[in-house]
Amino acid sequence: MSQMPHSQTDIFISGGGVAGLTAAAAFGTAGFRTVCVDPTPPVTSGTAQGADIRTTAFLNPSVKVLEAAGLWDRLVPHAAALQIMRIVDAGGTEPTARLVRDFNAAEISDQPFGWNLPNWLLRREMVAHLEDLPNVDFRSGVATTGLLTRTHGAEVSLSDGTRLTSQLVIAADGRDSFIRSQSGIGVKTHYYGQKALAFGVTHPVAHDNVSTEIHRTGGPFTLVPLPDRDGQHCSAVVWMEHGPKADALARMPVAEFEAEMLARSTGILGPLTLFTSRSVWPMRAQIAHRLDAERVALIAEAAHVIPPIGAQGLNMSLADIGALLELCIDNRTTLGERSTLRRYHQRRWPEIRARVAGVDLLNRAAMVGPKPLRDLRAGALGALYGLKPVRQLMMRAGLGMR
Numbered sequence: 473m474s475q476m477p478h479s480q481t482d483i484f485i486s487g488g489g490v491a492g493l494t495a496a497a498a499f500g501t502a503g504f505r506t507v508c509v510d511p512t513p514p515v516t517s518g519t520a521q522g523a524d525i526r527t528t529a530f531l532n533p534s535v536k537v538l539e540a541a542g543l544w545d546r547l548v549p550h551a552a553a554l555q556i557m558r559i560v561d562a563g564g565t566e567p568t569a570r571l572v573r574d575f576n577a578a579e580i581s582d583q584p585f586g587w588n589l590p591n592w593l594l595r596r597e598m599v600a601h602l603e604d605l606p607n608v609d610f611r612s613g614v615a616t617t618g619l620l621t622r623t624h625g626a627e628v629s630l631s632d633g634t635r636l637t638s639q640l641v642i643a644a645d646g647r648d649s650f651i652r653s654q655s656g657i658g659v660k661t662h663y664y665g666q667k668a669l670a671f672g673v674t675h676p677v678a679h680d681n682v683s684t685e686i687h688r689t690g691g692p693f694t695l696v697p698l699p700d701r702d703g704q705h706c707s708a709v710v711w712m713e714h715g716p717k718a719d720a721l722a723r724m725p726v727a728e729f730e731a732e733m734l735a736r737s738t739g740i741l742g743p744l745t746l747f748t749s750r751s752v753w754p755m756r757a758q759i760a761h762r763l764d765a766e767r768v769a770l771i772a773e774a775a776h777v778i779p780p781i782g783a784q785g786l787n788m789s790l791a792d793i794g795a796l797l798e799l800c801i802d803n804r805t806t807l808g809e810r811s812t813l814r815r816y817h818q819r820r821w822p823e824i825r826a827r828v829a830g831v832d833l834l835n836r837a838a839m840v841g842p843k844p845l846r847d848l849r850a851g852a853l854g855a856l857y858g859l860k861p862v863r864q865l866m867m868r869a870g871l872g873m874r
C-alpha cells in the first residue's frame with residue numbers, strides 16, 4: 473500500500489473564506505510556515521456563478537491588520553471611503569424619513585470610519601497575494617477531514633488523502649466549523665427568523681461617502697457606498713426582513729423589486745437600479761463557549777456570528793487575527809502551547825460577547841413592528857444623538873476603539 477505524504481507546518485488554517493485568507497497572509501508575512509485549505513475554490517470575478525456579491529466595510533482598526541498582512545495597498549485602490557454614518561428612522565405611519573441623524577467620523581478622527589469593498593474582489597486580491605508568499609501554501613478544493621491533537625502538536629487529515637502536523641490549528645471554517653466540533657467546543661445560537669438580502673444598485677443621487685441605515689420594521693435597510701461604476705453612482709445594499717418576506721423579495725420580478733426598494737429606501741438616493749443578483753443570508757447570532765482548545769484557536773465565524781449591523785462581523789474577525797498573531801509572534805518558540813491560546817481566549821472572548829450582545833440589541837430594536845415601540849426607538853436615537861459625549865462614545869464603540 474502506498475504511503476501518502478505527511479508534511480509539517482507551523483500554522484494550519486482550516487477554511488479559506490475572507491477571514492482564513494487574511495489569516496494566511498498575516499501569518500505568512502510574519503514568517504510562519506502556513507498551510508490553508510478550503511474545499512470551495514474562491515470565486516474571483518463579480519459576474520461568475522457563485523460570486524460573493526456582498527461587500528465588507530473595513531472599519532479603521534482593521535486597516536492595521538490588513539497592512540501587517542501586506543494586503544492593504546492592494547485593496548485600497550478599489551475601496552469607497554465611509555465618512556458619515558447616517559441613521560434614518562422611517563417608523564412613522566407613512567414610510568418616509570421622520571428622523572435623520574449623521575455620525576461624522578471627523579468628530580473623533582481625521583480618518584474615515586472605514587472603507588467598503590466587494591467580497592469577490594477581496595478574494596481575488598488575497599489569493600493573488602498568497603501566491604507571492606513562498607512560505608504560504610493555499611490548497612483550494614481540499615477540506616479538513618480529521619483532527620488529532622496532542623500536547624506537542626496537532627495532526628490533520630485532508631480530503632485529498634494527505635496528512636500534516638502543525639504547531640497550531642486555526643479554525644476559520646465558518647459558522648458550522650468542523651475544527652470547532654472536533655475540538656469539543658460548544659456554541660450558543662439564536663435564530664432570528666430573519667434573512668438579509670445583499671445586492672448592488674446604481675442611483676442618480678451621489679452617496680457622498682455617506683453610509684445610510686434606514687429603520688422601519690423587520691430590520692434595517694442599509695446603503696453602503698461603492699466606487700462609481702461606468703460613470704454611475706453605486707452602493708451595496710443589505711436589506712434585512714422577516715424570512716418569508718425576504719424570500720418573496722428575492723423572487724420578485726426586477727421592476728417590482730426596484731419599486732419596493734425605492735419605497736423602503738425612502739427615495740433617499742433616487743430610484744435604485746439593481747445591477748447584481750440578489751443573495752439571501754439567514755440570520756443568526758452565535759458565540760463559541762471558548763476560543764481555544766489543545767493546539768486549536770477559533771477565529772471569525774467559527775467563533776462568532778452576528779447579523780450585519782454596523783459592519784461588525786468581519787471586523788471582529790480581523791481583531792481575532794490581530795490578537796492571535798501578536799501572541800504567536802511574542803511566543804514563537806512555544807507556538808501553539810496552551811498558555812498562549814488561553815491568553816488569546818481571555819483577550820478576545822469578553823469583547824466578542826459584548827459585541828454579540830450589543831448587535832443583538834440593535835437588531836431587536838430594528839425589527840420591532842408595533843408603532844409605539846418604533847416611536848420609542850426614534851425617541852432613544854434622538855436623545856442619545858443630542859448628547860455629544862454619548863454620540864462620540866457610540867462612534868468609538870462602533871469602531872472597536874477604546
Ligand SMILES: Cc1cc2nc3c(=O)[nH]c(=O)nc-3n(C[C@H](O)[C@H](O)[C@H](O)COP(=O)(O)OP(=O)(O)OC[C@H]3O[C@@H](n4cnc5c(N)ncnc54)[C@H](O)[C@@H]3O)c2cc1C
Binds near residue numbers: 490509511616753786
Ligand atoms: C449580508 C451580509 C453583509 C455583511 N457585511 C459585513 C460588513 O460590511 N463588514 C463586516 O465586517 N462583516 C460583514 N458581514 C459578515 C462577514 O461577511 C462574515 O463575517 C464573513 O464573510 C465570514 O467570513 P469567514 O471567513 O469567517 O466565514 P466563511 O466565509 O463562511 O468561510 C468559511 C470557509 O470555510 C470553508 N470550510 C467549511 N468547512 C471546511 C472544512 N471542513 N475544511 C476546510 N474549509 C472548510 C468554507 O468553504 C468557507 O470558504 C456581513 C455578513 C452578511 C451575511
